[in-house]
Amino acid sequence: MLRDITIGQYYPADSIIHKLDPRVKFIATLLYLISLFLFHTYIGYILATVFLVVIIKLSKVPFRFIVKGMKAIVFILLITVVFNIFLTPGKVLAQWWIFKVTQEGLIQAGRMAIRLSYLIIGSSVMTLTTTPNQLTDGLERIMNPLKKIKVPVHEIAMMMSIALRFIPILMEETDKIMKAQIARGADFESGNLIKKVKSMVPLLVPLFISAFRRANDLAMAMEARCYHGGDNRTQMKPLVYKRQDFVAYAVVLCYFAASIGMCVIGW
Amino acid sequence: MKLDNITYTYSPGTVYEMHAIQGVNLDIDQGEFIGIIGHTGSGKSTLIQHFNGLMKPTSGKVLYEGKDIWQEGYNLKSLRSNVGLVFQYPEHQLFEVDVFTDVCFGPKNQGLSKDEIEGRAREALEHVGLAEDMYKKSPFDLSGGQKRRVAIAGVLAMNPKVLILDEPTAGLDPKGRDEIFDQIQSLREKRGITVILVSHSMEDVARYVGRMIVMNHGQVAFDGVPREVFTHYRELEAMGLAAPQITYIMHALKYRGLDVDTQAITIEEAKKSILQALGER
Ligand SMILES: Nc1ncnc2c1ncn2[C@@H]1O[C@H](COP(=O)(O)OP(=O)(O)OP(=O)(O)O)[C@@H](O)[C@H]1O
Ligand SMILES: [Mg+2]
Numbered sequence: 001m002l003r004d005i006t007i008g009q010y011y012p013a014d015s016i017i018h019k020l021d022p023r024v025k026f027i028a029t030l031l032y033l034i035s036l037f038l039f040h041t042y043i044g045y046i047l048a049t050v051f052l053v054v055i056i057k058l059s060k061v062p063f064r065f066i067v068k069g070m071k072a073i074v075f076i077l078l079i080t081v082v083f084n085i086f087l088t089p090g091k092v093l094a095q096w097w098i099f100k101v102t103q104e105g106l107i108q109a110g111r112m113a114i115r116l117s118y119l120i121i122g123s124s125v126m127t128l129t130t131t132p133n134q135l136t137d138g139l140e141r142i143m144n145p146l147k148k149i150k151v152p153v154h155e156i157a158m159m160m161s162i163a164l165r166f167i168p169i170l171m172e173e174t175d176k177i178m179k180a181q182i183a184r185g186a187d188f189e190s191g192n193l194i195k196k197v198k199s200m201v202p203l204l205v206p207l208f209i210s211a212f213r214r215a216n217d218l219a220m221a222m223e224a225r226c227y228h229g230g231d232n233r234t235q236m237k238p239l240v241y242k243r244q245d246f247v248a249y250a251v252v253l254c255y256f257a258a259s260i261g262m263c264v265i266g267w
Numbered sequence: 268m269k270l271d272n273i274t275y276t277y278s279p280g281t282v283y284e285m286h287a288i289q290g291v292n293l294d295i296d297q298g299e300f301i302g303i304i305g306h307t308g309s310g311k312s313t314l315i316q317h318f319n320g321l322m323k324p325t326s327g328k329v330l331y332e333g334k335d336i337w338q339e340g341y342n343l344k345s346l347r348s349n350v351g352l353v354f355q356y357p358e359h360q361l362f363e364v365d366v367f368t369d370v371c372f373g374p375k376n377q378g379l380s381k382d383e384i385e386g387r388a389r390e391a392l393e394h395v396g397l398a399e400d401m402y403k404k405s406p407f408d409l410s411g412g413q414k415r416r417v418a419i420a421g422v423l424a425m426n427p428k429v430l431i432l433d434e435p436t437a438g439l440d441p442k443g444r445d446e447i448f449d450q451i452q453s454l455r456e457k458r459g460i461t462v463i464l465v466s467h468s469m470e471d472v473a474r475y476v477g478r479m480i481v482m483n484h485g486q487v488a489f490d491g492v493p494r495e496v497f498t499h500y501r502e503l504e505a506m507g508l509a510a511p512q513i514t515y516i517m518h519a520l521k522y523r524g525l526d527v528d529t530q531a532i533t534i535e536e537a538k539k540s541i542l543q544a545l546g547e548r
Contacts (some may be wrong), residue, residue, distance in 0.1 A: 012282055065281070173359075179321050184350040184421060185344065185376025187350040204374065221289035228494065 011128040015133060017059035018129045021245045022138030028252040029126045035259035036115050044262050045114055051255055052118060054126075061128050067123050070117065077116055084109035132164035141239055154230025162218070177206045268295040268429065268461070269475030273327030282446065287313040288324075289485040295463070299426070300455055302472035302493070303465045305482030306507040311465045312355060314482065315431050318463070319350040337436070348377050351427030355434050361406040366397070366417050369406050375427040391424035394454055396446060401431055412443045419447070423454070429461040430454075436471070448475055470511045473497070473532045494530040513537045
């Protein structure tokens with residue numbers, strides 16, 4: 001049941017995007033997200049759409065898979081759209097009691113919807129094509145300069161990769177415990193809110209206990225293998241930029257320059 | 268209970284696609300004691316979750332008392348109180364403040380009266396051999412084996428007509444293992460329930476069950492009385508399983524020219540057969 005959430009999941013495939021250096025993908029995603037907020041006219045959005053579609057095609061991740069991940073944010077998207085439609089002042093198109101639909105509101109809502117969905121799709125393309133390990137490796141390398149000002153970069157990266165690793169495990173665990181309690185007659189669906197919250201106890205208590213137990217086991221296992229943080233630690237697969245990575249940087253920078261240019265000339 | 272040509276596929280249509288069960292047909296009568304055996308990942312746990320409607324087969328039908336459980340309007344909740352399922356490592360599902368309340372969870376969900384709930388819980392705890400002084404302890408302060416018993420009692424307290432146990436003795440010492448098996452056996456005799464036991468150990472299964480189902484790659488490889496199944500010990504080995512050691516000894520003896528009964532599965536039977544064969548000489 002919980003398996004349908006695809007945000008943050010990795011989709012194995014053999015594509016150029018999968019093979020890129022995680023640092024490239026991370027920076028590209030960041031620039032893409034910024035570009036979404038630079039655009040003001042539909043020409044900009046067309047550019048953003050084309051860019052996204054080309055990347056998805058290259059990544060060989062089925063479009064269906066990405067859309068499935070969107071389900072989780074439909075609710076947030078709806079709220080944003082509704083608020084924008086009704087609460088933006090401007091030229092009134094329709095009015096009903098205290099609710100006014102304005103032209104500016106509609107435009108604003110559409111813009112927000114596009115931005116939000118592209119934001120989610122853009123970042124899921126990154127997570128779908130990068131294993132959590134690569135991702136944290138990349139992050140660690142990008143943040144490396146911060147070590148000079150005593151930011152515990154390695155520890156942060158380690159914590160992130162452990163957290164990411166634990167998500168599927170805990171999901172699986174939730175699924176299992178849920179089934180076990182359903183087999184004992186537990187009901188997680190019907191009833192009012194209070195009853196629903198109460199019915200979560202048989203799920204949450206075992207889940208927390210198992211999470212703590214796992215965390216404890218992991219800490220013990222790391223200790224047993226003499227793990228002691230990042231100093232002088234070498235990597236099995238050090239990240240090295242290849243030609244394709246420089247090409248990708250060039251493409252992304254062109255795209256970003258174009259979007260800044262469009263923003264400046266007011267497109 | 269009947270499984271009609273069921274198939275189950277995990278994550279269909281993605282790269283993670285996994286056919287865990289493929290075309291399984293089973294007919295199970297009330298009162299049978301069945302053992303399901305198969306190597307790791309052969310689909311045992313997936314299979315048994317179909318019996319009480321926790322998993323919906325990708326194709327095929329599951330029938331209980333003649334009715335299709337996935338029919339519109341079928342009461343799955345009542346099915347689940349008739350078909351009790353004890354999961355692998357059931358101790359991970361305990362959550363209440365004390366042992367007794369935890370065992371009460373199942374019958375409480377069945378909507379029984381307070382007296383009835385407590386009566387059932389008491390009975391179930393007795394069945395699994397937990398003493399009164401444990402009732403008020405926190406389930407998290409118990410040993411692994413004791414937790415396992417509490418969890419099994421939690422399902423027993425629902426008075427199921429069919430009891431399914433997924434490796435109830437994994438990780439227990441030999442004594443605890445025998446105790447749990449004996450308790451299950453006596454429970455079956457007393458209440459006349461159907462028991463389906465999933466296990467890795469041929470020896471355990473051979474000692475108790477009347478019918479054995481061997482799973483291999485999501486399919487039923489053998490289905491029959493243990494003695495008969497063990498005559499295929501070479502095929503079993505090819506599946507990464509092994510017949511009881513007695514079977515090997517008896518076959519070896521026979522090979523050396525001693526006329527023994529190769530279908531013996533317990534030490535007693537083997538002893539008798541060997542003595543008999545020696546006496547004849
Ligand atoms: N939640 C799941 N998602 C995807 N695949 C799964 C899932 N659960 C099990 N599988 C796969 O289905 C197959 C059957 O698994 P199952 O748990 O039924 O095996 P099992 O016979 O119970 O093994 P074991 O003896 O180790 O308990 C395995 O190959 C497993 O990898
Ligand atoms: Mg299993």
